[in-house]
Amino acid sequence: MRNRDAHPARTAWLVIxxxxxxxxxxxxCGGSDDSSGGGGExxxxxxxxxGQVSLISWAxxxxxxxxxxxxxxxxxxxxxxxxxxxxxxxxLMRSGQYDGxxxxxxxxxxxxxxxxxxxxxxxxxPNYKTIFSDLKNQPYNTFDGKPYGxxxxxxxxxxxxxxxxxxxxxxxxxxxxxPKKAAKYKGRISAYDDPIYIADAAVYLKAHQPxxxxxxxxxLNEEQFEAAVNLLKEQRPLxxxxxxxxxxxIAAFANGDSEVxxxxxxxxxxxxxxxxxVAASPASQGFLPKEGAxxxxxxxxxxxxxxxxxxxxxxMDWIVSPKVNxxxxxxxxxxxxxxxxxxxxxxxxxxxxYHAENPGFWKRVYYWETPLADCGDGSxxxxxxxxxxxxxTSIKG
Amino acid sequence: MATEAxxxxxxxxxxxxxxxxxxxxxxxxxxxxxxxxxxxxxxxxSLLVLLIAAFWTVDPLSGELVHSLSFENxxxxxxxxxxRSIVGRTVxxxxxxxxxxxxxxxxxxxxxxxxxxRRGKAILIVAILVPLWSSYLVKVLSWRTMLGNGGVxxxxxxxxxxxxxxxxxxxxxLVMSYLWLPYMILPIYAGLERIPDSLISASEDLxxxxxxxxxxxxxxxxxxxxxxxxxFTFALTLGDxxxxxxxxxxxxxxxxxxxxxxxxxxxxxxxxxxxxxVMVAYLLVARRLGAFEHL
Numbered sequence: 001m002r003n004r005d006a007h008p009a010r011t012a013w014l015v016i017x018x019x020x021x022x023x024x025x026x027x028x029c030g031g032s033d034d035s036s037g038g039g040g041e042x043x044x045x046x047x048x049x050x051g052q053v054s055l056i057s058w059a060x061x062x063x064x065x066x067x068x069x070x071x072x073x074x075x076x077x078x079x080x081x082x083x084x085x086x087x088x089x090x091x092l093m094r095s096g097q098y099d100g101x102x103x104x105x106x107x108x109x110x111x112x113x114x115x116x117x118x119x120x121x122x123x124x125x126p127n128y129k130t131i132f133s134d135l136k137n138q139p140y141n142t143f144d145g146k147p148y149g150x151x152x153x154x155x156x157x158x159x160x161x162x163x164x165x166x167x168x169x170x171x172x173x174x175x176x177x178x179p180k181k182a183a184k185y186k187g188r189i190s191a192y193d194d195p196i197y198i199a200d201a202a203v204y205l206k207a208h209q210p211x212x213x214x215x216x217x218x219x220l221n222e223e224q225f226e227a228a229v230n231l232l233k234e235q236r237p238l239x240x241x242x243x244x245x246x247x248x249x250i251a252a253f254a255n256g257d258s259e260v261x262x263x264x265x266x267x268x269x270x271x272x273x274x275x276x277x278v279a280a281s282p283a284s285q286g287f288l289p290k291e292g293a294x295x296x297x298x299x300x301x302x303x304x305x306x307x308x309x310x311x312x313x314x315x316m317d318w319i320v321s322p323k324v325n326x327x328x329x330x331x332x333x334x335x336x337x338x339x340x341x342x343x344x345x346x347x348x349x350x351x352x353x354y355h356a357e358n359p360g361f362w363k364r365v366y367y368w369e370t371p372l373a374d375c376g377d378g379s380x381x382x383x384x385x386x387x388x389x390x391x392x393t394s395i396k397g
Numbered sequence: 398m399a400t401e402a403x404x405x406x407x408x409x410x411x412x413x414x415x416x417x418x419x420x421x422x423x424x425x426x427x428x429x430x431x432x433x434x435x436x437x438x439x440x441x442x443s444l445l446v447l448l449i450a451a452f453w454t455v456d457p458l459s460g461e462l463v464h465s466l467s468f469e470n471x472x473x474x475x476x477x478x479x480x481r482s483i484v485g486r487t488v489x490x491x492x493x494x495x496x497x498x499x500x501x502x503x504x505x506x507x508x509x510x511x512x513x514x515r516r517g518k519a520i521l522i523v524a525i526l527v528p529l530w531s532s533y534l535v536k537v538l539s540w541r542t543m544l545g546n547g548g549v550x551x552x553x554x555x556x557x558x559x560x561x562x563x564x565x566x567x568x569x570x571l572v573m574s575y576l577w578l579p580y581m582i583l584p585i586y587a588g589l590e591r592i593p594d595s596l597i598s599a600s601e602d603l604x605x606x607x608x609x610x611x612x613x614x615x616x617x618x619x620x621x622x623x624x625x626x627x628x629f630t631f632a633l634t635l636g637d638x639x640x641x642x643x644x645x646x647x648x649x650x651x652x653x654x655x656x657x658x659x660x661x662x663x664x665x666x667x668x669x670x671x672x673x674x675v676m677v678a679y680l681l682v683a684r685r686l687g688a689f690e691h692l
Contacts, residue, residue: 085659087659087660088659090659090660091659114461187563239646240564240646241564241646242646244642248643251541251545252545255545255546255547255548256546256547257545257546257564385660386455386660386661389656389657389660389661390473390477392656393479393480393483393648393653393656394477394479396646396647396648397479397482397483397647397648
């Protein structure tokens, strides 16, 4: 071999140089095929169903218990794709292969900006009328005054702790965010592994450092953002584990690796069912630590490239119909969006337990939103989601 | 009639055979067109597209790609100290894992190649291969249980008044060393197997001590095999992101790529260039050390 080709290294370098040259050339000549339209046309009139509908949803949002009856009633076969994160949902929607998505607030603005979803003609969704009014016309589901989706349900992120070891029961996020108090639980703090967790620090600072002037924890200017990021950098050495899979956090609390952390209803219920000594802020504290909490309010949105728009409209009406919305809410452990769902829940106390009818409770819950540069008022001083992602990388180090 | 048709069909086959007859280049070309096309388009082509994306940017508002040449991502990588420490950490762990595996693998491979009976050899090979057949995730999650609070490691160390390493970089090092060990043993075993026993006997006959034989005869001949194994362990560690995610809070190159892939693909692509550059540098050093001279 070596005799025939005297300079293998030189050949290799030539190939690499050639590849690099092609790369730079292609990168430069890519051109801009800007396809973002932003705000297409809403459907004017509901027609015949197209026979099927393709959905992207959170786990537990599309289950046979209510999707099978939908198929029987409308003749629209449901193809469901479960996504794990908001980023994944955005990615899937951009493929143009789906009719709709159950988007959280940290995906919805990106979908609207990217022209991936259309406004919704709510007159074609009869059940929209009786949806709780504090869920309508919100910044994460309404853009330029037009509704871009149908609210599905909402919940708050919880503060959970090991009731054997964490006493007295904490009433504030300071147990994980105040460096002095949190030091007591060094290595046993469990934090959410996502850039959106920076908002949790902002909620805390909003209450504890009012001179920063934080109003919306997702609209942070340079100074506020830096304060939140620094707080999380101080928290970093105390964190035992950052979790992004629910099962990972359940295991960590079950064996004592984690003792205090931020969580979802799902993990809290699962641990209680296993008989583990866990607790979360009780009713006497309004179920929230005194600063309030971040949370989610999800919206069914329709793709601007939907191939089955009629079936999608039928689905959006179905999922917020009183009985179905009650089923979903109880299955998932969140407050329903449909006011009439409260009469249909199996547990008659469900709506009051989850504060579905109590707008005051939700004033202290900051639903996930996509951080945008325009601060919601067009001033452009705020940190956008890319900054959040980069900051999250530097917080974790 | 029927015979005529067969004759015609046969002649078509014959014509094809005639076409290839005496044209070795055409024969090889036809044989390789499929696999090489797959390699070039499927592997190198997609890699190229990924790397091209490193020179694009993302529109902050809509999150859509801006297809124009820019070095912004590389500036970010060089200017933000956090990326330097992530790259440093990843390369350090990859080097430690490689070293650990080489030290563990050599005696096992040597025993398999030179000392074990045929039966013993077969048993050892199966013992090394079986863990490779089980799921990667199951293995990492088992380690997670073992390393966790009150896990097997804590329990075993307790009588000595010690505590397990818990989750962190030590855990990543342990788990990775465990995961990639077979990839080190097998190449070294193959390399040692190729060393004729007569060379070792000759060295002994000439009065060399066992240590000298090892140092002057076995190691130089087996070195290319060690390097071949180290390429696996090093590259696999550089690229893994699931192990660090499950047994530590530390970020490795793969984690940052994963975190950026859906909202900032260009930055993720730029980061993906880092392991490639590191591997090229590694191979150049290996070549300097003479690892490829005996291939």
